[in-house]
Amino acid sequence: MSNLRSLTFDAIIIGGGGSGLRAALELAKSGKKTAVLSKVFPTRSHTVSAQGGITCAIASADPEDDWRWHMYDTVKGGDYIADQDASEYMCSEGPKAVFELEHMGLPFSRFDNGRIYQRPFGGQSKNFGEGGQAARTCAAADRTGHALLHTLYQNNLKNNTTFLNEWYAVDLVKNAEGDVVGCIAMCIETGEVVHVKSKATVLATGGAGRIYASTTNALINTGDGIGMALRAGFPMQDMEMWQFHPTGIYGAGTLVTEGCRGEGGYLINKDGERFMERYAPNAKDLAGRDVVARSMVMEILEGRGCGEKGDHVFLKLDHLGEDVLGKRLPGIVELSKTFAHVDPAKDPIPVVPTCHYMMGGIPTNIHGQAITQDESGNDHIVNGLYACGEAACVSVHGANRLGGNSLLDLVVFGRAAGMFIEGALNDGIEYLDASESDVEFAMKRITRWNDSEGGESIPALKAELQDIMQTSFGVFREEKNMQEGVKKLDELRSRIANAHLPDKSNAFNTARVEALELDNLMEVAEATAIAALERNESRGAHSRYDYPDRDDVNWLKHSLYFPATKELKKRDVNFKPKTVDTFEPKVRTY
Amino acid sequence: MVTNITSFGRSGLSDWLMQRVSAVVLALYTVFMVAYLLFNPDLDYYAWSALFDQTWMRIFSLLAFISVAAHAWIGLWTVTTDYLTSTYLRVGVQSLIILAIFVYLVWGIQILWGA
Amino acid sequence: MSNLQVSVYRYNPETDSAPYMQEFQVDTKGRDVMVLDVLHMMKEQDSGLAFRRSCREGVCGSDGMNMNGKNGLACITPLSDVVKGNKLTLRPLPGLPVIRDMVVDMGLFYKQYERIQPYLQNDTPAPAIERLQSPEERDKLDGLYECILCACCSTSCPSFWWNPDKFVGPAGLLQSYRFLADSRDTATRERLTDLEDPFSVFRCRGIMNCVAVCPKGLNPTRAIGKIREMLLADAT
Numbered sequence: 043m044s045n046l047r048s049l050t051f052d053a054i055i056i057g058g059g060g061s062g063l064r065a066a067l068e069l070a071k072s073g074k075k076t077a078v079l080s081k082v083f084p085t086r087s088h089t090v091s092a093q094g095g096i097t098c099a100i101a102s103a104d105p106e107d108d109w110r111w112h113m114y115d116t117v118k119g120g121d122y123i124a125d126q127d128a129s130e131y132m133c134s135e136g137p138k139a140v141f142e143l144e145h146m147g148l149p150f151s152r153f154d155n156g157r158i159y160q161r162p163f164g165g166q167s168k169n170f171g172e173g174g175q176a177a178r179t180c181a182a183a184d185r186t187g188h189a190l191l192h193t194l195y196q197n198n199l200k201n202n203t204t205f206l207n208e209w210y211a212v213d214l215v216k217n218a219e220g221d222v223v224g225c226i227a228m229c230i231e232t233g234e235v236v237h238v239k240s241k242a243t244v245l246a247t248g249g250a251g252r253i254y255a256s257t258t259n260a261l262i263n264t265g266d267g268i269g270m271a272l273r274a275g276f277p278m279q280d281m282e283m284w285q286f287h288p289t290g291i292y293g294a295g296t297l298v299t300e301g302c303r304g305e306g307g308y309l310i311n312k313d314g315e316r317f318m319e320r321y322a323p324n325a326k327d328l329a330g331r332d333v334v335a336r337s338m339v340m341e342i343l344e345g346r347g348c349g350e351k352g353d354h355v356f357l358k359l360d361h362l363g364e365d366v367l368g369k370r371l372p373g374i375v376e377l378s379k380t381f382a383h384v385d386p387a388k389d390p391i392p393v394v395p396t397c398h399y400m401m402g403g404i405p406t407n408i409h410g411q412a413i414t415q416d417e418s419g420n421d422h423i424v425n426g427l428y429a430c431g432e433a434a435c436v437s438v439h440g441a442n443r444l445g446g447n448s449l450l451d452l453v454v455f456g457r458a459a460g461m462f463i464e465g466a467l468n469d470g471i472e473y474l475d476a477s478e479s480d481v482e483f484a485m486k487r488i489t490r491w492n493d494s495e496g497g498e499s500i501p502a503l504k505a506e507l508q509d510i511m512q513t514s515f516g517v518f519r520e521e522k523n524m525q526e527g528v529k530k531l532d533e534l535r536s537r538i539a540n541a542h543l544p545d546k547s548n549a550f551n552t553a554r555v556e557a558l559e560l561d562n563l564m565e566v567a568e569a570t571a572i573a574a575l576e577r578n579e580s581r582g583a584h585s586r587y588d589y590p591d592r593d594d595v596n597w598l599k600h601s602l603y604f605p606a607t608k609e610l611k612k613r614d615v616n617f618k619p620k621t622v623d624t625f626e627p628k629v630r631t632y
Numbered sequence: 633m634v635t636n637i638t639s640f641g642r643s644g645l646s647d648w649l650m651q652r653v654s655a656v657v658l659a660l661y662t663v664f665m666v667a668y669l670l671f672n673p674d675l676d677y678y679a680w681s682a683l684f685d686q687t688w689m690r691i692f693s694l695l696a697f698i699s700v701a702a703h704a705w706i707g708l709w710t711v712t713t714d715y716l717t718s719t720y721l722r723v724g725v726q727s728l729i730i731l732a733i734f735v736y737l738v739w740g741i742q743i744l745w746g747a
Numbered sequence: 748m749s750n751l752q753v754s755v756y757r758y759n760p761e762t763d764s765a766p767y768m769q770e771f772q773v774d775t776k777g778r779d780v781m782v783l784d785v786l787h788m789m790k791e792q793d794s795g796l797a798f799r800r801s802c803r804e805g806v807c808g809s810d811g812m813n814m815n816g817k818n819g820l821a822c823i824t825p826l827s828d829v830v831k832g833n834k835l836t837l838r839p840l841p842g843l844p845v846i847r848d849m850v851v852d853m854g855l856f857y858k859q860y861e862r863i864q865p866y867l868q869n870d871t872p873a874p875a876i877e878r879l880q881s882p883e884e885r886d887k888l889d890g891l892y893e894c895i896l897c898a899c900c901s902t903s904c905p906s907f908w909w910n911p912d913k914f915v916g917p918a919g920l921l922q923s924y925r926f927l928a929d930s931r932d933t934a935t936r937e938r939l940t941d942l943e944d945p946f947s948v949f950r951c952r953g954i955m956n957c958v959a960v961c962p963k964g965l966n967p968t969r970a971i972g973k974i975r976e977m978l979l980a981d982a983t
Contacts (some may be wrong), residue, residue, distance in 0.1 A: 645943050
C-alpha cells in the first residue's frame, strides 16, 4: 500500500453542495490549503434541486419579524428534539448568512421596495405561534437552490478554491488514536486511488434519500458520508427521522415545492374537498410537513385518494392564475408538464408523500465538530472530523424539518464549520500520522470490490434494499413490519458483502462508484431501521401505529445508533439557548 | 481577452461594424446597378462610360470596391481561422488572400481613373 | 412491439482502439419513458456503459447528450420527443473529447465559463442588509441565471467546435450577460473590455443552434446580441 500516492491539505471538504461550498469559501478566503472533493461537478449536487427558498427572519416581508419567532417555529416543527442552542444559533446568525449570499450575487426575487421577496411556508408563525401565518422564506422564484448553489460555486471560483471534481471519497482514515486524519479517495476519470491527508475532514455529503424506492432525491444521494462515518465506527443521531415531502409528483417522485401552497395552492381529495381544513384547522395546507404527509396518507387509506387506484391526491394551483404561476413558480409549471403531463394552470397535479430529507446524521456541535459518546453517556469531540449540511445532525431539525430551513442550515453551518476550522488551524493542530495498516484498513472495501469474482448484481440488490425501506419504514411504521425489515436488511448485508463488480476497468467506471454507493446505502438503511424500530413513540416524522403518542418521559431525547454493536442509545436534547428562554415542550398542533 | 494581430481592426467590434457597414454599401451599390440596368435596357458603351465619367459615380464605385475588399478580408479571415488549424498554412493562405485583394483593389482604381 | 432499438456510442480508452456504435434492444413495455430511463435499462444489461446523471429532473445539467442528432437532457426527454421509427441513436455531446462512452471532458467548456468571471463584482462597501434591487431590475436576470451548465448549447455551436479555446460559446456568454445585466454589478467596463476581441463574442454567427437545443428554453443568441449592443454603445 505504500505505493499509494498521497495528497496533503489543511482541510478537505467532501461534498460540493451548499454546505461544502460554503465551508470551502470560508477556508479559501483564509488562505488555508483547502480542497473540495466532489463525486460530481459541484453544480450537479442536490442543493441545485431545492426550490421554494431559504427561511430566515430578514424582516423584509414583515419589518417586525424576529428571529426568535423563527426559532420557536423551528423547535416546535422539530417536535422538541431540535437542540435549542443550535436552533438559536441558526436563526440568529441566519440573516447575516443570507445577506452575504445576496452580496455574493444570488438573484433573489424582489418586493417593490427592492428588498428580498419572502413567501409563506409551512409551520411559520409570528409572535411564537400567536400572530398567525408568517412569510419568512426568501426566494429566487422557485429555483432558490439552483441560484444558491451556482452563486456559491461562482464565489469559490472567485476565491480560487481547489476542486477535485468527479472524485469519490471511499473511506475515512483514522490514526492509532482514533482521530480522523484524511480519507481514501478515487479519481473517477482515471480510477486512481489516493490517500488524502488532512488536519480537518469535513463530511458535507448530503442526504441518502435513495434508500427509499420513491424519493425526491437525486440519484447521487446515497449517504456516502454517513456510510464512511459508520464504517469508521462513529455513531449516528436520529436516523429514524426521515421527512416525507407531501408533494412529490405521483409516479416520478420529483419534488413540487411547498412554495406552491405558500402562494395559495392547496390539496384536494377525490371529492374535491380541501381536506387539510379537517386535519389542521388553522394552518391548513401550511401545517408541518409531517402533519400534511400523514393527513394525505389517511385520506388515501380511507378511500378518498384520486386516480384509478386511489393512491394519490391532487395539488390544486389553477386558481392562482397564469401570471402568478409564471412569475413565482415557473419551474413547477415546467416539471409538471414534463413529469405529470399536467399544465398546472388548467389541471391539478397528482402528488403523493415522497421521501425527501434525512433529519438525522452525524451528530455535531454548532462548529461542525463530530461528536461521539462514551460508555457513561458523556459527549466527546472526534478529532479531525467535521460534518455540515444534511449529512450532519446539529440538530436544528429535530424530528421534522421546516420547509426552507435546509438551505439556511447549509449556509449557516457550512460557514460556521469553515470559521471554526480556520481558527483551529491557526491555533495549530497536530495529530499522529496514519500508519500503513490504518490506510490499509480504509482500503479494505474498495479492494474487496476490485477482487470480487462472482455474486449478485448491484442494481438488483439496490432495488431490493429500496423496497424493504419503502415497505417497512415509510410514513407509518409498526413493530412487526419493522422487525421483518430489520431481518431482511441483515440478510441483505451479507449478500451485498458478497456481491459482484463485473467491470474492473479504471476510466470513468460508474459501476464501481455504484458498488461503493451501495455499501453506503446499506449502512444508512440499517441505522434507520434499527433506530426506527427502537424509538417506541410517535414524534415528528416518526409515526407508529403501535405507539401513536409522543412520549416525552422516555423519548424527549436524541437517538444515537452505534454501528459496532448495532445498539441504540439516547442522547440529551439541548434545552439551554443562550439568549432566549427555553421553549418548553407543548402539544404540537397547527 | 483573446489577442490577435491578423484581424482587421484587431478588435472584434470594429471588424463586426466594418462588415455590417460594408454590407450596407454593397447592398446600395447593387440596388443602384440593378436599377440602372433595368431603366436603361438599350445601354451602350457611351452611356456606360458617361456614367463612370462622373466624379460621384467614381467615388461611389471606389467605396464599393473598398467595401468588397474589407468585407472579403474579414469574412475570409474568419473562415481561415475556423478551418485552417495549421499555423503555417493559415498564414500562407491569409497572405495570398491579402495579396489578391490588394491586386484587385489597385486594378479597380486603375480602371476607374485610368485611361 | 415494445422493443426499442438503441444504438449507443461506445468507447473505453483501456480496451478500444477506436469508438464504435453498439446496438441494444430495450423493452420499454410500451411506456413513454425518458431517455435516461432507457440508459438505466441498458446499464442493467451492460454495467460498463458510462454516462453522467444526478438530479434526473432537468436541473443539474449532468446528462446532456446527443439524441437522434439533437442535443438535450436525457432525463427530461421522453422517447416520444426523439424516437423515429422505433430507433434511438445516442452519442456524447459533439465537439468535446470523449473520456468514455457518453462521458465527455468538459474542461474547455468550464474554462470558458470561468473566463467571463462568473461572479458578481461590486466595489462599493456592502450594506448591513441586502443590496436593494427593484423588481424591474431583477426581471432583467430572468432567462439568464437559470442556466444549468449542461453544455447542450455550446456543443451544438459550430463556432465553439472550431474555436473552443477562443470563442466563449453561448453558455459562457449567457452568463457574461447575466452579470452585465445585473444592476448590482459594477465591473461592466472591465467585462466589456475583456470581450471586444474578434473571437470571444464576435465568433457568434447567429445561427441559433443554441436556442434550438437549450433544455431550459433560454436564448443565448439574444444575450449575445445585447452584449454586442453594449460593446457598440461603449465604443462609439
